[in-house]
Each structure stands twice: as C-alpha cells, then as structure tokens.
Amino acid sequence: MTKLESKVPSGHISEKWTNHKFNMKLVNPSNKRKYTIIVVGTGLAGASAAASLGELGYNVLAFTFHDSARRAHSIAAQGGINASKNYQNDGDSTFRLFYDTVKGGDFRAREANVYRLAEVSGNIIDQCVAQGVPFAREYGGLLDNRSFGGAQVSRTFYARGQTGQQLLLGAVSALNRQIDKGTVKLFTRREMLDVVIVDSQAKGIIVRNLVTGEIEKYSAHAVVLATGGYSNVFFLSTNAMNCNATAIWRAHKKGAFFGNPCFTQIHPTCLPLHGESQSKLTLMSESLRNDGRVWVSKKKNDTRHPNDIPEDERDYYLERKYPSFGNLAPRDISSRAAKEVCDEGRGVNGGDAVYLDFSDAIKRLGKKVIEERYGNLFEIYETITGENPYEVPMKIYPAPHYTMGGLWVDYNLMSTVPGLFVIGEANFSDHGANRLGASALMQGLADGYFVIPYTMGDYLATYKPAAVKTDHPEFEKTAKEVKDLTNKLLSIKGKRTVDDLHKQLGRIMWNKVGMARSEQGLKEAIQEIRQLREEFWKNVNIPGSGEDVNQTLERAGRLADYFELGELMAIDALHRNESCGGHFRVEYQYEDGEAKRDDENFSYVAAWEFKDVGNWELHKEPLVFEYVKPSVRSYK
Amino acid sequence: MEAKKLNLKLKIWRQKNSNSVGSFVDYDVQVSPDASFLEMLDELNNRLEAKNEEPIVFESDCREGICGTCGLVINGHPHGPLPKIATCQLHMRNFRDGETIWVEPFRAKAFPVIKDLMVDRSGFDKILQAGGYISVNTGGAPDANSIPVPKDAASEAFDAAACIGCGACVAACKNASAMLFVSAKISHLGFLPQGQPERYIRVQRMIKVMDELGFGSCTNTYACEAECPKGISVTNIARMNRDYVRAKFTSKVIEV
Numbered sequence: 001m002t003k004l005e006s007k008v009p010s011g012h013i014s015e016k017w018t019n020h021k022f023n024m025k026l027v028n029p030s031n032k033r034k035y036t037i038i039v040v041g042t043g044l045a046g047a048s049a050a051a052s053l054g055e056l057g058y059n060v061l062a063f064t065f066h067d068s069a070r071r072a073h074s075i076a077a078q079g080g081i082n083a084s085k086n087y088q089n090d091g092d093s094t095f096r097l098f099y100d101t102v103k104g105g106d107f108r109a110r111e112a113n114v115y116r117l118a119e120v121s122g123n124i125i126d127q128c129v130a131q132g133v134p135f136a137r138e139y140g141g142l143l144d145n146r147s148f149g150g151a152q153v154s155r156t157f158y159a160r161g162q163t164g165q166q167l168l169l170g171a172v173s174a175l176n177r178q179i180d181k182g183t184v185k186l187f188t189r190r191e192m193l194d195v196v197i198v199d200s201q202a203k204g205i206i207v208r209n210l211v212t213g214e215i216e217k218y219s220a221h222a223v224v225l226a227t228g229g230y231s232n233v234f235f236l237s238t239n240a241m242n243c244n245a246t247a248i249w250r251a252h253k254k255g256a257f258f259g260n261p262c263f264t265q266i267h268p269t270c271l272p273l274h275g276e277s278q279s280k281l282t283l284m285s286e287s288l289r290n291d292g293r294v295w296v297s298k299k300k301n302d303t304r305h306p307n308d309i310p311e312d313e314r315d316y317y318l319e320r321k322y323p324s325f326g327n328l329a330p331r332d333i334s335s336r337a338a339k340e341v342c343d344e345g346r347g348v349n350g351g352d353a354v355y356l357d358f359s360d361a362i363k364r365l366g367k368k369v370i371e372e373r374y375g376n377l378f379e380i381y382e383t384i385t386g387e388n389p390y391e392v393p394m395k396i397y398p399a400p401h402y403t404m405g406g407l408w409v410d411y412n413l414m415s416t417v418p419g420l421f422v423i424g425e426a427n428f429s430d431h432g433a434n435r436l437g438a439s440a441l442m443q444g445l446a447d448g449y450f451v452i453p454y455t456m457g458d459y460l461a462t463y464k465p466a467a468v469k470t471d472h473p474e475f476e477k478t479a480k481e482v483k484d485l486t487n488k489l490l491s492i493k494g495k496r497t498v499d500d501l502h503k504q505l506g507r508i509m510w511n512k513v514g515m516a517r518s519e520q521g522l523k524e525a526i527q528e529i530r531q532l533r534e535e536f537w538k539n540v541n542i543p544g545s546g547e548d549v550n551q552t553l554e555r556a557g558r559l560a561d562y563f564e565l566g567e568l569m570a571i572d573a574l575h576r577n578e579s580c581g582g583h584f585r586v587e588y589q590y591e592d593g594e595a596k597r598d599d600e601n602f603s604y605v606a607a608w609e610f611k612d613v614g615n616w617e618l619h620k621e622p623l624v625f626e627y628v629k630p631s632v633r634s635y636k
Numbered sequence: 637m638e639a640k641k642l643n644l645k646l647k648i649w650r651q652k653n654s655n656s657v658g659s660f661v662d663y664d665v666q667v668s669p670d671a672s673f674l675e676m677l678d679e680l681n682n683r684l685e686a687k688n689e690e691p692i693v694f695e696s697d698c699r700e701g702i703c704g705t706c707g708l709v710i711n712g713h714p715h716g717p718l719p720k721i722a723t724c725q726l727h728m729r730n731f732r733d734g735e736t737i738w739v740e741p742f743r744a745k746a747f748p749v750i751k752d753l754m755v756d757r758s759g760f761d762k763i764l765q766a767g768g769y770i771s772v773n774t775g776g777a778p779d780a781n782s783i784p785v786p787k788d789a790a791s792e793a794f795d796a797a798a799c800i801g802c803g804a805c806v807a808a809c810k811n812a813s814a815m816l817f818v819s820a821k822i823s824h825l826g827f828l829p830q831g832q833p834e835r836y837i838r839v840q841r842m843i844k845v846m847d848e849l850g851f852g853s854c855t856n857t858y859a860c861e862a863e864c865p866k867g868i869s870v871t872n873i874a875r876m877n878r879d880y881v882r883a884k885f886t887s888k889v890i891e892v
C-alpha cells in the first residue's frame with residue numbers, strides 16, 4: 001500500500017528549501033539529455049517547467065490539447081501575481097506572504113510548501129521582467145504594485161487587466177526558445193487520455209490526436225502533469241470551455257491519490273446567467289468591489305428598476321453584516337452572502353443576481369475617476385449585457401472559479417506514483433481550503449520555474465528510472481484500454497446530448513456540492529450523480545466517428561470523468577464535518593453564520609485512493625502548524 | 637423576463653477535411669438576443685446532436701476575447717461586424733430579426749481548413765519560435781527593479797503585446813499577410829531595454845520564416861488593423877520595416 005510521505009525536509013522553515021536543494025542528488029550534465037521528460041499542459045505551470053527542464057539539457061516532450069501553447073487557460077487571468085518583493089517598503093516579507101497564505105487557506109495547507117512558494121516568489125518577477133513581460137510601472141520606471149484580495153500590503157504585480165496573458169506569453173516565449181534550440185518538442189492538439197505505469201513508475205502517456213483521431217503512445221523517464229483545474233465539473237464556471245479533469249482523473253485511477261477534492265473556490269463577482277443557452281460565466285475583476293456597493297432590495301421578488309428602488313428599501317447586506325470589511329469581505333464570505341439573499345427571494349427580480357452599484361462612487365469621485373479605474377471592465381460588461389454600468393447598477397452573482405483540490409503531491413511535487421509529478425492548479429496545492437487572489441499565477445510559475453527543475457533531477461538521480469519503449473506490453477495494454485473506452489462511448493447511441501447531461505450534473509453540483517453544503521444534500525447528490533452516471537453510459541449520443549475531429553467525443557470523455565470526480569467531491573465534502581475556507585457545511589457554523597473549523601479532528605489533507613468506480617479509501621496526511629498558530633478567521 | 641427571440645437564417649461553411657470541397661449549408665435558428673454568437677452555435681449543435689447529425693466544428697476556449705482560439709468570418713468580417721472584439725464577444729442583440737448570417741472559417745493559404753470552421757494557424761507559432769523571444773535562462777535574471785523601464789515604453793510594449801494571436805489580420809488581408817501579427821511581437825520586445833540585444837537578429841529570423849510559410853506581403857491596405865480585435869496598430873509594421881532595413885546595416889546581419 002502506498003503511504004503518504006510528505007518528504008518535508010527537516011530544519012527551520014526558512015532553511016528547509018535551501019538545505020533540501022543542497023542535499024538533493026544531481027544529474028551529471030552530460031547525462032541529462034539521455035533523460036526524456038513528458039510535460040502535459042502548457043499553461044503557466046507546464047510552459048515554465050518544460051522550458052526550464054529543456055534549458056537544463058533534458059529531452060522534453062510537451063503536450064497540449066490546444067492548437068498552440070499560448071491558448072492555455074492561464075491566458076485569461078486578469079488581476080495579477082503576488083510576490084513578496086517589498087518594493088513598496090510597506091513591511092512585506094517572505095514570512096508575511098507565507099503567513100497570509102497559510103491563514104487565507106484556513107490552515108489546511110502544508111506549511112513547508114507555502115513557505116517555499118513565498119521564498120521563490122520574488123525570483124518569478126525577476127524572471128518575467130527579464131523575459132520582457134510588460135508589467136505596470138511607475139513614472140520612475142520601476143515596477144508598480146497594488147493590493148489585492150484583502151491583503152494589507154501592496155504585493156501584487158500586474159499588467160493592466162491582462163496579467164495572465166502577459167505571464168503566459170513570457171513563459172511560452174521561453175518554451176519557444178527551447179523549441180527553437182531543439183531541447184523541447186511540442187505536440188499540439190493532443191489530448192492525454194492515460195498514463196502508462198511500468199513496475200509502479202510513470203513511464204509515459206497515451207494521447208489522442210485530435211485531428212486524425214489516432215491513439216498515440218509516448219514514453220519517457222518521468223511525466224509531469226500541468227493540466228489545470230476542474231471547475232468545469234459544475235458545467236458553468238469562469239474557466240475556459242475546454243478546461244477539464246481528464247488527465248489528473250485518469251492518473252488518479254492509475255494510483256495517484258486525489259487531495260481535498262471538495263475544496264473549490266466560488267468567486268463572488270461574475271456576471272449572472274442570462275438563460276439556458278449560457279455556455280460559461282464571465283469573471284468581473286474583484287477590484288470592482290473597491291468602489292462598488294453591493295445591495296439587494298429589502299423586499300422579496302422586487303421587479304422594480306434598480307434606480308426606482310429608494311435608498312431606504314435597499315439592503316447593503318455586506319456592509320450591514322461585516323461593518324469593518326464591508327464590500328471587501330473575502331471571496332467565500334461574499335459569495336455565500338449573495339446566495340443567501342437570493343435564496344430568500346431578494347435577488348434582482350427575485351432571481352439569482354445582486355446589484356453592484358457605482359452611483360455613490362461616481363458622485364464622490366466623479367465619472368472620470370471611475371472611468372480611469374474601471375473603464376475597461378465597464379466596457380466588457382456593456383458588450384456582454386447591453387447595459388451601461390455608469391447608469392444602471394451592475395448585476396453580479398458568484399460562480400465556480402478555482403479548485404484548490406487536485407492530485408496529492410509530496411514536497412517534491414511528486415504524486416503517490418513514482419515519476420509522476422503534478423504542478424500548478426492540477427495539484428492539491430499550497431492554497432489549503434481557500435486561495436488568495438493573485439496567488440495561483442505565483443504558484444504555477446513557482447512550481448514550473450523554480451521547484452520542478454530541482455526535484456526532477458533528484459528523482460532521476462535517485463531512482464535511476466530505466467528507459468521503456470512504447471512497444472512494451474503495458475503501453476499496448478493502456479492504449480487498448482483507451483481505444484476501448486472511445487469505442488464504448490461511440491457505440492452507446494442513446495437519446496441525450498453530452499451538454500444536456502453535463503448541465504444536469506452541473507446543477508446537482510452547484511445546488512448540493514457548491515457554496516453551502518449539508519449532510520442531507522450531499523447524500524442526495526451522491527445518489528443523483530450515480531443515477532445520472534448510469535443514464536450517461538446508457539443514453540448518451542455521440543454523432544460521428546473517432547477517426548477525425550470529433551469535439552462531441554472529446555467532451556463526452558471529459559464528462560465521463562466528471563461523473564466520477566463529482567461523486568468524490570461530494571464524498572469528501574460529506575466526510576469533512578467542519579467548515580473551512582471554500583468548504584462550508586451548514587451544520588458547522590457559529591450563530592452569526594461564520595464558518596466553524598474543527599482543528600482537532602480535521603487538520604489533515606484528505607488523500608483519496610481510487611479502488612473502483614464509486615469506491616475510495618481515505619488516507620490522511622496530518623497537518624502540523626509550527627510557525628503560524630491556527631486562529632479563527634474573522635472579518636467582522 | 638427573457639427578451640423576445642430572434643429568428644435567423646444561418647449559412648454556415650461545412651467542409652469534411654482539408655482535402656475535400658466545402659459548401660454553405662442553411663440552418664434556421666431561434667435565439668435570445670442576450671446569447672453570444674458562439675452560444676447560438678452551441679445551441680444549434682446541441683440540436684444537431686440530438687438528431688444524431690454531426691455538429692458544426694468550430695473552436696473557442698476562453699470566450700472572453702483573450703485566448704485567441706475563436707475566429708469566424710461573419711458576414712464577410714473576421715470576428716464579425718463590430719470593431720475591436722473577438723468572435724466570442726459578439727452578442728446576438730447586434731443582429732436583426734429575420735436576418736441572414738454568413739459564417740465562414742478564416743481563409744488564407746497559410747491557414748488550411750481542418751474541418752468546417754476550424755483552421756490550422758500553427759504557422760504563427762513557427763514564426764515566434766524563430767527568435768520571437770528574449771534569451772534568458774531560468775534563474776539567471778537580475779533583480780526586477782535593476783532594469784528600469786520608462787512608463788511610456790512599458791505601456792507601448794504592452795499595447796503591442798496585447799495581440800492574441802487569432803489570425804484575423806491574416807484573414808482580413810487580401811494578400812494574407814501576417815505583418816501585423818509579426819510586427820506586434822517585434823514591437824513588444826523592441827520597446828523594452830531587455831529586448832535590445834537580439835533586436836536585429838530577431839526581426840530577420842522572424843521575417844524569413846514568415847515568408848517561407850507562404851504568408852503574403854503587405855501592401856498597406858490596413859484591413860488588418862480594422863479587423864484586429866485588440867486594436868494592434870499598423871504603426872508596428874512601419875517600425876518592423878525600419879528595424880529590418882536597419883538590420884542590414886548592423887554587423888549582426890544573418891544569412892537570410
């Protein structure tokens with residue numbers, strides 16, 4: 001049985017990474033090119049890892065289902081990236097960023113990993129600037145910062161509202177340089193459908209060529225998954241349409257434990273649903289909450305135009321409930337509060353939306369200032385909704401946004417399968433039960449540029465994994481499994497469409513495994529998901545064949561995995577009898593509605609081992625807090 | 637409170653693969669004016685799938701105008717009739733009830749059709765892989781603030797770096813020129829001090845590959861700028877041409 005060994009090095013927290021780097025084994029430079037490493041995913045995590053490993057001299061094979069590395073979902077990140085540079089001289093430090101992240105994660109992250117993340121955060125900014133990332137600057141030519149997501153220091157670096165785009169273009173340019181040099185070979189339009197394990201080590205992957213439909217085999221000495229998060233299990237989320245869990249899920253079924261699957265983040269400021277045909281939800285930057293006031297009517301089912309609802313009939317519920325943080329209350333708190341008032345029937349027109357109103361700010365600061373601050377966002381809003389937010393309050397509603405859960409990894413970012421590494425949003429990560437704004441980009445790049453290049457070397461030098469060719473029986477066997485699955489999906493020929501079933505799953509997940517979860521609701525969800533899964537395998541219809549481009553087939557395969565993952569999320573949420581971060585169980589709250597964490601019983605990472613569909617075994621990695629004492633989060 | 641639906645006639649390009657001949661196929665749809673253009677296609681596809689017909693292949697991902705994956709020619713315009721948005725940002729309220737809408741893939745010799753509305757734009761990456769970067773190894777960077785960059789230069793670099801690599805400029809150009817796309821990258825790196833050491837080598841290498849891939853030449857019609865969803869300016873092309881000429885006079889001329 002696989003044991004959970006976190007492999008956290010000994011010593012003081014500030015010396016762990018340095019010591020570890022020194023103690024790790026090195027691969028002789030001339031031997032590096034004898035090692036082949038597969039990197040799946042070219043988002044911030046994957047592109048930075050593939051480029052850095054290529055620079056070191058390894059032979060890297062990089063894969064993405066996109067037509068270009070630059071399309072990865074990272075491109076859509078808006079707000080910024082954190083780093084403890086303390087350029088603003090406002091008292092930031094490695095320790096403070098570490099402290100904020102552990103606390104923000106509601107004490108459900110591994111201290112040593114978080115410290116390392118904070119420690120390398122500054123190097124990320126150096127690296128990006130050197131690559132030509134055009135961060136915002138002050139008049140003196142030095143880098144500008146802003147504060148983000150409730151932090152008390154200004155440590156967020158940004159490039160207008162397109163930070164993710166610029167960081168990804170930077171990482172992809174490093175990748176392109178290695179492709180130019182021949183150290184990295186990039187395979188686009190390839191979807192990884194399984195990992196191949198030989199003698200309990202990861203030795204390669206099976207992919208489907210999305211243009212020809214061919215099932216291809218690739219072997220390597222180690223495999224890195226950088227395939228992003230799984231918010232699309234909800235159908236509607238802020239994630240890009242094609243984000244999915246298939247790579248990590250198939251790896252999970254091959255032995256990689258899944259950590260904290262129920263830890264998901266709901267973002268409070270997204271555009272509400274416009275109707276049944278909605279395909280995804282659009283995030284509006286959280287920065288809007290700096291000047292916008294959130295409110296709903298005091299009356300139920302109030303269908304009056306917002307500008308006709310008089311001041312004393314409005315409920316500025318965040319300001320009322322959280323006087324000191326008001327409209328800036330953390331993501332999970334704001335999201336829950338919005339759902340509460342809408343469930344009471346006090347949302348916009350009695351539906352699922354609340355107002356975000358700038359009229360006071362416009363009165364106070366003038367339209368020009370507001371335009372300077374948010375003009376771009378207001379335009380986006382108007383393009384999508386057809387309403388002018390200078391005149392009519394915006395409508396917003398929370399939406400699934402980020403998944404803190406993911407494949408369990410040790411300090412070296414290796415999963416429970418030797419030779420299978422997981423980085424970026426795909427791993428269970430450094431964010432505990434809740435991620436702070438601007439910290440996902442930081443983590444993706446920290447993992448890719450500054451952690452994996454070292455820990456990969458240590459793995460190769462320690463394990464000396466043998467080379468395996470793709471004609472090995474395990475490759476044949478796994479490729480056959482993949483083909484069989486494809487054929488099975490295509491042969492069902494039922495009555496329901498993939499999207500139709502996905503929407504139905506999404507509704508179960510959103511209503512019962514979303515923002516507020518209850519024992520009863522979760523038990524119902526598990527039953528409903530199982531039933532729907534059966535319905536899927538009996539009644540889905542996929543037109544066309546597997547022999548050329550078939551986007552329905554792609555989506556069906558991903559949905560098949562969501563049915564299993566969705567169930568595990570519900571099981572994990574049901575077992576965690578506490579509320580922490582993004583996980584809110586209605587049974588566990590204080591009288592004022594605040595989350596009630598249970599450190600005595602739940603201060604651990606829940607790592608689930610796959611036994612069979614619908615059957616998992618729970619393993620626990622205890623979390624010990626030596627440097628940040630767990631305290632109750634209060635934003636009153 | 638859903639608004640009244642629009643009845644539209646769509647004429648959509650269907651093509652089995654790069655070797656076959658394509659043609660327009662008619663579809664009638666009813667759609668909410670609040671839906672986006674791609675949501676309309678999603679709905680249509682869902683309907684086709686329910687009838688066990690092959691859905692229309694088109695690409696999209698972020699649906700926020702940033703990833704550059706989407707790209708359709710709508711009524712003759714790459715990314716549709718509105719300025720400065722990508723296809724995914726186009727909403728149905730911009731169309732009239734009863735209208736006929738023509739939907740085609742981006743067309744260019746260097747962008748072969750893969751299926752229906754999906755094209756192969758990998759040529760763009762090949763150009764970027766020919767020096768469209770700054771050579772710096774991970775871990776070898778100096779402190780970020782040791783390289784001050786005037787605010788204006790950073791801002792101009794950003795304007796050029798905002799390109800999403802969608803290819804609308806190529807689709808809009810009668811010569812299928814990629815000059816706007818390539819010059820945007822040249823300017824992005826060229827405005828920054830970090831980009832100077834490789835400036836002249838970069839421009840030569842990138843242009844060489846661009847030509848090899850069969851992208852056309854620029855004859856200054858500016859159709860590219862008009863259709864670019866990010867408002868990338870044609871002044872970048874002029875800058876690139878200047879750099880290209882200057883490259884010939886520097887000692888760093890490479891074999892092109």
Ligand SMILES: Cc1cc2nc3c(=O)[nH]c(=O)nc-3n(C[C@H](O)[C@H](O)[C@H](O)COP(=O)(O)OP(=O)(O)OC[C@H]3O[C@@H](n4cnc5c(N)ncnc54)[C@H](O)[C@@H]3O)c2cc1C
Pocket residue numbers: 040041042043044045046063064065066069071072073074075076077078079080081163164190191192193226227228229238239240243244246247283401402423424425426437438439440441442444
């Ligand atoms: C709208 C939005 C705004 C955000 N803003 C911020 C922000 O301001 N600051 C911040 O810190 N974070 C932000 N985030 C979160 C952050 O963007 C993501 O967490 C982060 O970019 C994830 O990076 P990644 O490299 O792990 O994965 P991704 O960027 O999602 O990349 C995944 C890669 O894996 C590939 N892939 C996946 N599965 C397969 C497969 N089976 N086979 C082959 N390839 C595969 C994909 O093609 C892609 O290349 C935001 C997220 C959203 C949704």
Ligand code: SF4
Pocket residue numbers: 798799800801802803804805806816817820860863864865866867868
């Ligand atoms: S220059 Fe404009 S049109 Fe051309 S690829 Fe870039 S964003 Fe698209």
Ligand code: FES
Pocket residue numbers: 695696697698699700701702703704705706707722723724725800
């Ligand atoms: S889908 Fe990303 S730009 Fe349109």
